[in-house]
Structure formats: C-alpha cells, structure tokens
Amino acid sequence: MAAQRLIDAAKAAGITAIMGFALIGLELIDQPGGETLASRWQTLAAAVAIVFLGCLALSAIPAIRVRPLHRASPIFASAGRALPWTLVAFALLLPALPIANRGVIDAATEILIYVMLGWGLNIVTGLAGLLDLGYVAFFAIGAYTYAILATQIGLSFWACVPIAAAMASAAGLLIGFPVLRLRGDYFAIVTLGFGQIVRIVINNWRSLTNGSQGIAGVPRPSFFGLADFTASPTSGHRTFHELFGIAYSPMQRVIFLYYVALALALAVNLFTLRIRRLPIGHAWEALREDEIACQALGIDRRRVKLAAFAIGAAWGGVAGALFPAKQQGFVSPESFGFMESAMITAIVVLGGMGSQLGIVLAALILVGLPELFREFEQYRMLAFGLSMILIMRFRPRGLVSTRRPSVVLE
Amino acid sequence: MSAPLLAIRDLTMRFGGLLAIDCVSFDVAPGAVTALIGPNGAGKTTLFNCLTGFYRPTAGNLILDTGGARRELAGLTGHRIARLGIARTFQNIRLFPRMTVLENLMVAQHTALMRASVFSIAGLLSLASYRRAEKEAIDRARYWLDRVGLLSRANAEAGSLAYGQQRRLEIVRALCTEPRLLCLDEPAAGLNATESGELARFLRGLTTELGIAVLLIEHDMSVVMGVSDRIVVLDYGRKIAEGTPAEIRADKAVIAAYLGEPAAAVA
Numbered sequence: 181m182a183a184q185r186l187i188d189a190a191k192a193a194g195i196t197a198i199m200g201f202a203l204i205g206l207e208l209i210d211q212p213g214g215e216t217l218a219s220r221w222q223t224l225a226a227a228v229a230i231v232f233l234g235c236l237a238l239s240a241i242p243a244i245r246v247r248p249l250h251r252a253s254p255i256f257a258s259a260g261r262a263l264p265w266t267l268v269a270f271a272l273l274l275p276a277l278p279i280a281n282r283g284v285i286d287a288a289t290e291i292l293i294y295v296m297l298g299w300g301l302n303i304v305t306g307l308a309g310l311l312d313l314g315y316v317a318f319f320a321i322g323a324y325t326y327a328i329l330a331t332q333i334g335l336s337f338w339a340c341v342p343i344a345a346a347m348a349s350a351a352g353l354l355i356g357f358p359v360l361r362l363r364g365d366y367f368a369i370v371t372l373g374f375g376q377i378v379r380i381v382i383n384n385w386r387s388l389t390n391g392s393q394g395i396a397g398v399p400r401p402s403f404f405g406l407a408d409f410t411a412s413p414t415s416g417h418r419t420f421h422e423l424f425g426i427a428y429s430p431m432q433r434v435i436f437l438y439y440v441a442l443a444l445a446l447a448v449n450l451f452t453l454r455i456r457r458l459p460i461g462h463a464w465e466a467l468r469e470d471e472i473a474c475q476a477l478g479i480d481r482r483r484v485k486l487a488a489f490a491i492g493a494a495w496g497g498v499a500g501a502l503f504p505a506k507q508q509g510f511v512s513p514e515s516f517g518f519m520e521s522a523m524i525t526a527i528v529v530l531g532g533m534g535s536q537l538g539i540v541l542a543a544l545i546l547v548g549l550p551e552l553f554r555e556f557e558q559y560r561m562l563a564f565g566l567s568m569i570l571i572m573r574f575r576p577r578g579l580v581s582t583r584r585p586s587v588v589l590e
Numbered sequence: 591m592s593a594p595l596l597a598i599r600d601l602t603m604r605f606g607g608l609l610a611i612d613c614v615s616f617d618v619a620p621g622a623v624t625a626l627i628g629p630n631g632a633g634k635t636t637l638f639n640c641l642t643g644f645y646r647p648t649a650g651n652l653i654l655d656t657g658g659a660r661r662e663l664a665g666l667t668g669h670r671i672a673r674l675g676i677a678r679t680f681q682n683i684r685l686f687p688r689m690t691v692l693e694n695l696m697v698a699q700h701t702a703l704m705r706a707s708v709f710s711i712a713g714l715l716s717l718a719s720y721r722r723a724e725k726e727a728i729d730r731a732r733y734w735l736d737r738v739g740l741l742s743r744a745n746a747e748a749g750s751l752a753y754g755q756q757r758r759l760e761i762v763r764a765l766c767t768e769p770r771l772l773c774l775d776e777p778a779a780g781l782n783a784t785e786s787g788e789l790a791r792f793l794r795g796l797t798t799e800l801g802i803a804v805l806l807i808e809h810d811m812s813v814v815m816g817v818s819d820r821i822v823v824l825d826y827g828r829k830i831a832e833g834t835p836a837e838i839r840a841d842k843a844v845i846a847a848y849l850g851e852p853a854a855a856v857a
Binding site: 451454455458459460462463465466469470472473474475476477478479480481583585586587588589 | 643669688689692693696697710713728741745
C-alpha cells in the first residue's frame with residue numbers, strides 16, 4: 181500500500197515535471213534588442229515537490245463519501261425545502277438592505293441574467309439531455325434584436341421582449357432542425373460551431389449590427405412606458421421621480437432594472453416548473469433517459485427535441501433583451517464568445533442537471549463571486565477550474581442532485 | 591379462423607451479406623397469444639425490430655388491421671407504428687430509470703395527453719379539459735400498477751425496483767399506450783418459476799379479458815407451451831414450423847433445430 185502510494189505520487193510528480201518543463205521552467209523575457217530565454221528551475225522543482233507531497237497527503241486521507249445533505253440530517257432536509265423561498269425573499273428585499281449599493285445591485289442583475297440563461301438552457305440540457313454548447317447564440321440574438329429594433333425603429337423595451345423571444349426561438353428551430361439527428365458529443369460540437377457562427381455573422385454584418393464596434397445608445401427600459409428614469413423630463417416624457425413625487429436618484433433605474441430581471445427570471449422558473457409536469461416535459465426527461473424506449477411509446481423524438489430547443493432558445497432571447505439595458509445601453513459581439521457559452525453550460529452542469537435551485541446556487545458561485553472579488557480577476561479562471569474539479573470529485577451529479585417527481589400518487 | 595390482426599408476408603431483412611430474416615410469413619390473430627421461438631440468432635428480435643419500425647425491412651409486407659382499415663407498416667417510423675397500436679418491451683429492459691414508476695406510465699400516455707394539452711397551452715393554463723385527461727391517465731396508471739402489484743412503489747424511482755418488478759413495469763408501461771398488439775421480447779428472462787407462472791396468468795388475462803393480442807418471444811418453454819395459442823418457430827431466419835403447442839412439441843424439424851440432427855448427435 182505505502183509503496184503504491186509512493187509510486188502514484190511519483191507518477192503525478194513526473195507528469196508535472198513534463199508538463200511544467202516549458203510552462204513553468206522556461207520564461208521568455210522581452211528585452212530591448214531581442215527576446216531571451218531564462219530558466220526557472222527552482223520554481224519548477226517547487227511545483228513538482230508540491231504535487232508529490234500533495235499526492236501523498238491526499239492518499240493518506242481515507243476516502244470521503246459525501247452523502248446528500250438532506251439525507252445526512254433532517255435539519256438539512258427542512259433547510260433544503262425552505263431555501264428556495266428564502267432566496268426569493270432575499271432577492272425581493274435586496275435593494276432595501278444596507279449592503280445594497282450600485283455595485284451590488286448591478287452584480288445581482290448580472291447574476292439574475294445568468295440564472296435566467298441557466299434556467300433556459302436547463303430545458304434543453306437538464307431536461308431533454310441535449311448538451312448545447314452554443315446557447316449563447318440565442319442570448320446574442322435576443323440582445324441584438326432589442327438593440328437594433330430600439331435604435332433603428334424606436335420600439336420600446338416592452339415591445340421588444342416578445343420579439344426577441346420569437347427571434348431567438350426561430351433561430352433555435354432553424355439551428356435545431358439539422359442537428360437533431362446527432363447525439364451526445366456530436367451534437368455538442370455542432371452546436372458549439374453554430375454558437376460561433378452567430379457571433380461571427382454579427383461581427384461581419386456591419387450594415388445591420390455595426391460590426392465589432394457594437395451598438396451604443398440603446399435606450400434603457402422605461403417604467404412600463406409611463407415614465408423615464410432621467411433627471412429631467414425629455415421631449416414630453418415624464419420622469420419616474422416626478423410620477424411618484426420623490427427625489428431623483430440614479431439608483432432608481434438600477435433598482436428598476438434589477439426588479440425587471442427578477443420578475444422575468446421568476447417567470448421563466450414558473451414556466452419550467454409547470455411544463456415539467458406536462459406531457460411535453462415528461463417526454464423531455466424520458467428522452468434524456470432512453471430515446472429508444474420513447475420511440476416505442478409513440479413519442480416523435482424530433483418534434484419533442486425541437487420543442488425543447490425552441491422554448492429554451494426563447495428564454496435565452498428574453499435574457500438577451502435585458503443585456504444591453506444592463507450594459508449602459510451598449511452591446512457588442514465580444515460579449516457572446518465561447519466563454520459565456522461555457523459559463524452557462526457550467527452553471528447548468530454544476531447546479532445539477534435539471535435542478536432549478538442548483539442553477540441559482542451555481543450562478544451565485546460562478547458569476548457572483550467573481551463580481552464581488554473583482555481585484556482577483558486574474559485568478560478567475562483558476563477558481564473556475566478549481567470549482568469544476570471539486571464538484572466533479574465530490575458531487576458528480578451537481579450541487580443539487582435530487583430530482584423531485586413531477587407527479588405523485590397519494 | 592377470423593381475419594388476422596397482423597399479417598406478415600414474405601418479410602425479409604438483409605444486413606449486408608447476412609440474411610437475418612428470409613421470406614417469413616405468418617398471421618397474428620386478435621385476442622390470442624402467438625409465440626415466436628427459435629434458437630439464439632434465429633432472427634426473432636430482428637423480426638420485432640422490423641415490426642416496430644426500428645429497422646426498415648428489406649422486402650415484404652406487414653399489414654395491420656386498425657379496426658376496419660388495413661395499414662402497411664413497412665417503411666413507417668417507429669413512433670407512428672406505436673401510435674397505430676403496437677407496443678413492445680425490450681430484451682434488456684428499457685425503463686426511464688431516474689423517473690418514478692408513475693412518471694414512466696405517464697410518458698407512455700404521451701400521445702393522448704399531448705392531444706389534451708393542445709400544444710401545452712391547455713396544460714400551462716391548467717384548463718379543466720386537460721386536468722380531466724391528466725386524471726384519467728393517472729387512474730389508468732393506478733389500475734395497471736394495482737394489477738401487477740406495484741401500486742405501493744408508484745413514487746419510487748424506476749431504476750430502484752427489483753429486476754422482476756422492472757420487467758412487470760415495462761410490460762404495464764407498454765399496456766398504458768392502449769395497444770392492439772403487445773410485443774414482448776423475452777419477458778420471462780431472469781424470472782423465477784413463481785414469477786413466470788404469474789406472468790403467464792397475466793398474459794392470458796390480457797387476451798381473454800381485454801382482447802389484446804400478444805406476440806411473444808420466449809425461451810422459457812413452460813411459459814410458451816402454457817400460454818400460447820399458436821407458435822411460430824424460426825431458425826436461421828426461416829420459418830421452419832407453425833402450429834399449436836402440441837403440434838410444435840411433436841415437430842421433427844423443431845426438435846432437430848433445438849437439439850441438432852439425430853445423425854449429428856450420434857456422431
């Protein structure tokens with residue numbers, strides 16, 4: 181046993197030495213008059229030593245079996261039931277709490293947008309089991325639909341939300357139709373490609389999207405068309421603070437946007453909770469479990485998958501419409517890269533495929549923490565990778581891995 | 591004999607150079623149990639796969655009597671055939687393991703419930719018409735679960751059931767689609783003597799009480815001989831015999847296929 185541990189640790193150290201040879205051991209120094217190569221063998225040796233000792237230490241710890249918390253103790257079970265309502269109450273009260281400054285509310289809005297995206301993708305990936313790596317495309321289509329319609333035709337935010345949903349949904353059908361014959365990894369790769377294609381089209385269709393410079397000056401949502409969030413009235417529009425007879429504060433707009441995001445997110449959640457109990461929702465989950473059996477029960481797999489794709493995409497489009505409003509009225513293709521797609525997928529996978537609550541927790545961790553610790557931004561990817569590894573090691577089925585039955589027989 | 595429910599005519603399935611089914615013809619009578627037997631690799635499951643739309647037959651006809659109209663099944667997709675009233679189970683059980691027992695049976699009633707949910711709109715709004723359909727579906731599930739003794743496990747994950755229970759669940763899931771013809775692929779595999787006895791009684795009940803036709807692939811001869819009205823024997827993709835259990839038991843070609851030629855056995 182002890183010898184085996186030593187051998188394992190030595191192997192890990194060996195791999196570190198090979199991989200670190202160029203990555204850690206060599207350094208390219210940019211000097212006037214050319215670049216020179218310097219060596220950092222001490223650092224490499226330290227890394228190898230850390231891996232070796234770390235492996236030994238890890239193998240000395242007896243294997244830990246993490247039980248689901250709700251089974252570990254009844255206290256956690258009741259806490260688990262109360263958690264969703266606690267989160268909703270917290271979200272509703274957040275702007276009134278003393279910690280709420282502009283940064284916090286902005287971060288919370290950002291988290292809500294990602295929660296919404298996670299819930300939208302959850303229909304496709306969590307319920308129907310289709311690993312879609314290009315979901316960000318629908319986010320982008322929603323954002324650009326709003327940005328273009330608002331700046332060129334002058335449609336209001338509230339008119340654009342359903343249009344953004346419809347456009348994203350149509351794109352979902354268009355993209356979904358050819359790729360639904362594929363499964364698993366192949367499906368993931370093709371959707372990954374489609375996600376990039378949409379971004380590249382936006383980047384190059386200058387006449388419509390203004391290319392890589394993006395669209396600036398997208399009007400922010402008004403107070404349901406009744407009033408604007410400006411300090412003084414502009415061209416016949418009333419202002420929010422006058423409407424309610426309160427003093428002007430730039431926070432009013434930020435808080436209003438936050439509540440809009442919260443309301444839309446809760447709408448997505450209600451929709452998903454309800455549709456899970458309907459035959460289409462049952463068919464999605466059944467499809468994830470066993471496609472062959474579905475076919476034998478008379479389920480048209482392509483139609484059911486297309487429905488998942490179109491509906492998931494529609495919610496992505498709704499989240500997209502919120503995006504330029506949050507970004508000071510600016511939108512550019514840069515915001516819809518593969519990193520964003522990976523982030524949304526990570527939220528769904530880490531949250532626990534199919535779990536609405538898990539997605540909220542994962543979004544809080546993956547989006548919220550980096551927003552709060554902006555000073556450590558350069559370590560963001562490091563933390564991202566570390567959290568992925570920890571989840572895979574200790575909770576391979578996601579943060580919330582319990583599945584609630586959609587229909588119960590008393 | 592009355593008009594057949596399903597007429598299989600010159601069915602042929604070829605995989606490259608392999609002739610898996612070679613011009614097989616037989617009838618499946620309504621309200622009766624027809625057994626399909628034969629040594630391993632005889633083409634029984636392939637025939638099921640052709641019949642239920644998982645394979646497209648190379649040649650031949652599969653004609654189903656859908657209550658008046660006669661429909662050609664060859665060339666239809668699997669879910670269409672299922673909707674015409676042919677349900678099946680699989681040799682290696684295919685449940686939805688992470689869904690509950692009841693949910694498995696709700697999925698089986700997808701077609702009827704989808705119609706009631708009207709593009710999910712009636713369902714999302716929870717209209718009375720949809721709630722009624724949902725209640726009917728739950729009642730049907732309850733009825734079948736009760737018949738096979740699984741009612742107490744209705745809210746358990748299907749994957750957590752014992753093997754014999756999973757077999758029963760797969761059969762009642764197929765029955766929840768309200769089929770005319772139920773195709774069972776080795777339903778007694780892995781069951782003990784008591785359980786296979788119960789299975790045989792259950793299948794007889796289906797045909798006599800509900801008039802459902804059963805097409806049965808089975809190796810357990812006690813089940814086959816006890817429950818079948820007619821038996822069709824396949825060997826190397828050809829039909830070598832057809833008849834009542836008594837006739838099949840005495841058939842020389844069948845004995846040879848199962849035990850080898852007498853000359854070969856001596857040598």
